[in-house]
Amino acid sequence: NDAEGAGTDASTSPVSIPTASSNIPEAQGVEEGASIEETGESGSATDSGMDSGPESQQELGTEPDLGTQPSLETEQSLETEPSLESQQQPSPPPVSSPARGALPDGFVYLDEYIPDALFEIRYASDYNFVGAVVDGYKAPVAIATEEAAQALLGANEELKQSGYALLIYDAYRPTKAVAHFIRWAADVEDTAMKDVFYPDVDKSQVFKLGYVASKSGHSRGSTIDLTVADADTGVPLDMGGPYDFFGDISSHGTKKISAEQTANRELLKNAMVRHGFKPYNKEWWHYTLKDEPYPKKYFDFDVE
Numbered sequence: 001n002d003a004e005g006a007g008t009d010a011s012t013s014p015v016s017i018p019t020a021s022s023n024i025p026e027a028q029g030v031e032e033g034a035s036i037e038e039t040g041e042s043g044s045a046t047d048s049g050m051d052s053g054p055e056s057q058q059e060l061g062t063e064p065d066l067g068t069q070p071s072l073e074t075e076q077s078l079e080t081e082p083s084l085e086s087q088q089q090p091s092p093p094p095v096s097s098p099a100r101g102a103l104p105d106g107f108v109y110l111d112e113y114i115p116d117a118l119f120e121i122r123y124a125s126d127y128n129f130v131g132a133v134v135d136g137y138k139a140p141v142a143i144a145t146e147e148a149a150q151a152l153l154g155a156n157e158e159l160k161q162s163g164y165a166l167l168i169y170d171a172y173r174p175t176k177a178v179a180h181f182i183r184w185a186a187d188v189e190d191t192a193m194k195d196v197f198y199p200d201v202d203k204s205q206v207f208k209l210g211y212v213a214s215k216s217g218h219s220r221g222s223t224i225d226l227t228v229a230d231a232d233t234g235v236p237l238d239m240g241g242p243y244d245f246f247g248d249i250s251s252h253g254t255k256k257i258s259a260e261q262t263a264n265r266e267l268l269k270n271a272m273v274r275h276g277f278k279p280y281n282k283e284w285w286h287y288t289l290k291d292e293p294y295p296k297k298y299f300d301f302d303v304e
């Protein structure tokens with residue numbers, strides 16, 4: 001296993017970014033305990049974002065019931081051919097930021113809240129462990145609760161003093177995206193991205209091993225996947241393993257990485273912890289706001 005070997009560094013690989021959509025998101029917050037999204041784990045052993053501290057998050061031992069998948073919304077947009085008349089109209093000039101809809105109360109776009117942060121929204125591209133755009137990611141944008149955004153802004157301001165910026169890979173994640181992960185894990189034939197993201201792990205075990213949650217803190221809006229990059233070049237620091245690499249090397253405290261790589265992880269961790277986030281032992285990139293505003297609510301509006 002060589003997570004840092006040539007061709008396996010997901011943090012520096014090119015990403016094809018889909019174009020943005022202007023559909024208006026639908027707020028679908030679901031209180032814990034009232035939803036089909038629940039897979040029966042009252043202690044949320046599969047929930048990586050609970051606020052019981054990083055230690056308790058090390059033990060994600062309950063395998064999700066892949067047979068009780070959440071029902072997926074069918075989202076079929078019937079595209080109509082533009083009429084000849086509309087084709088002849090002058091088209092508007094390209095805009096630098098995608099058109100955006102209204103977000104549910106309490107949620108913000110992170111690039112508007114933290115203009116100096118960098119973004120590479122992997123699940124809106126096909127460069128991720130699934131190998132396809134993930135359900136619910138209709139645009140490469142990051143959305144979070146305002147409380148999480150405020151705390152993240154503080155962490156970014158701190159890192160900015162040393163010439164760094166936060167590089168955000170994922171933030172709010174709809175429950176339909178989590179359902180997509182569950183479907184992906186059950187499809188053992190599909191190993192398209194195994195070499196890059198999970199070379200030593202059987203994909204059916206990613207929930208049991210704690211690398212993916214069947215009920216994710218991301219869906220509560222205050223959990224972020226991120227790294228640190230050079231603010232000028234945008235090049236991410238070497239964390240000793242790429243984002244979303246499912247293996248031991250991704251754990252905090254691993255002895256398999258260099259002193260410099262450990263120091264880079266500490267730089268991220270210290271900034272995040274100082275600003276109210278808690279780390280997740282299995283994944284150096286995953287942080288949850290301690291005082292999250294929706295500790296029991298799981299949302300399903302699209303990322304767009």
Ligand SMILES: C[C@@H](N)C(=O)N[C@H](C)C(=O)O
Pocket residue numbers: 047048049170210211212213214215216217218225244283286
């Ligand atoms: C899939 C990975 N980026 C992640 O966020 N994992 C945690 C455990 C989650 O799914 O909440």
Ligand SMILES: [Zn+2]
Pocket residue numbers: 218223224225285286287
């Ligand atoms: Zn995460």
